[in-house]
Amino acid sequence: MATHRTSTPLYRRLARQLQERIDAGTYTAGARLPSEPELSAEFDVNRLTVRQAVAELERAGTIEIRRGVGTFVRPPAVRVSIDVDPRSQRVDLGSVHAALHSRDGEEVVAAPPVTGSAEDLEAAGRLGRAPGELSRLESVIRLGAEVRTVSSYWLPSALLPPGFDRPGLRGNLVPELARAAGIELEYDWRAFGAIGADLADAELLGLPVGTPLLVREGVSCTPDGAPALYVRRRIVGSSARFVLHYREHPDR
Amino acid sequence: MATHRTSTPLYRRLARQLQERIDAGTYTAGARLPSEPELSAEFDVNRLTVRQAVAELERAGTIEIRRGVGTFVRPPAVRVSIDVDPRSQRVDLGSVHAALHSRDGEEVVAAPPVTGSAEDLEAAGRLGRAPGELSRLESVIRLGAEVRTVSSYWLPSALLPPGFDRPGLRGNLVPELARAAGIELEYDWRAFGAIGADLADAELLGLPVGTPLLVREGVSCTPDGAPALYVRRRIVGSSARFVLHYREHPDR
DNA sequence: GACATCTAGATGTCTAGATGTGTAACGGCT
């Protein structure tokens, strides 16, 4: 196989061949692929080349690598039904988060200092404040044992009630924070996007760096229109193919 | 550096050190990192280990690797303002696609046979048809020269007007298709999610496998409620940090 | 000036081999 050079790399051609076998059903969903040495021997390439091909398929979400066990074909995409609006073609963004909340709610995991990093500066800009005026919280939401959502909050330090920066605090953070601070919060804007997990996210989520995450960010204001809270959530599913699913709502 | 063994891999520690330098401003946005051999010498590790660390940061969206040129620190996230609805906390999903349309509209790039692959079966299930009754189209949307969106369409073959499966066809596919077929299409449901580019997507988009993509999928029906079209779009930005941005609309 | 060619240096690919470490099953011991 290593003969006849073409422009496409060997590992990529090998990845394609493996993908074809999966598509063709030679390796069915849940099945274990041959081990790396076996593939190395079968295709007559170095084991590292096999690993590159396999890593490519893992990044593509096609297979799952389990250390010490083997590589397995992923079952089809997992979807989480969430929400609803049929006629108006519209979606209630607020409920996306609600649907992701497990019974335990959020858990504050850190309150890193606002130093002036790129993230901090962006948050400061969105809140119209200087970085020095802001506090920051990091929280996670679990579904069972797995961390499924990582959230970063920035808000004026004056609005942070005592004790809310204590790691381990659990609850429904935004409403409890608003209640404790004696303010009301209204949505200003929200955004959706796709992003790869960075080093910090990957560590918190226990997932490889670059894992695709659904990002929801936004700003909440006090009723007089003053920006009071900038939130940036990174949401992950049980596989790389996780998709939030808005379903028709019966009573709208 | 290769000394004192810890549990975290060497390449990951190196990645973290490089990330810290970027955060600290040692390497500023747009700046070129030292070359791989230079980093290899500085940290006294193998060049392949450097490459693993650098690849990690690239997947995280922190840096950009340009072959033959060097590795560069990415500028902050690029955002594309799109849409709107302030008070109701709702978003018109239809306009997301409209905002992504360039003036050239879509371009049909392929009409692959519906074979019975996992994708085909899923589409068939969502349309309530047998795979044999369906046709499939693949299209792209460009922004300038770059492909920014890849779309897959499944629809009953009986509804596919002649000529629409011709690669190179340009236009606003869905409305033109509905007009040519003499049917009306209404939204049934839509979904958002994050996914990594698979092998086929990566090739079409000219991006690495696993690049985070924003996915929007959904089904459109004829007015009598019969599912007629299943669409699955994969949307990419100019960087891994692309975020669709819904902004407040003045007149709602 | 316009264009082709060369070249240094950068990343990309691939091989060979060694060692680390997690998993699960086997089999002996209690």
Place this chain on the structure above:
DNA sequence: AGCCGTTACACATCTAGACATCTAGATGTC
């Protein structure tokens, strides 16, 4: 039976070295 250590085998990490290929700039040519 049930616990627990051993062990085979899987993937994970790391090194050393070679060659391929791309990019951008310098150089040469018309």
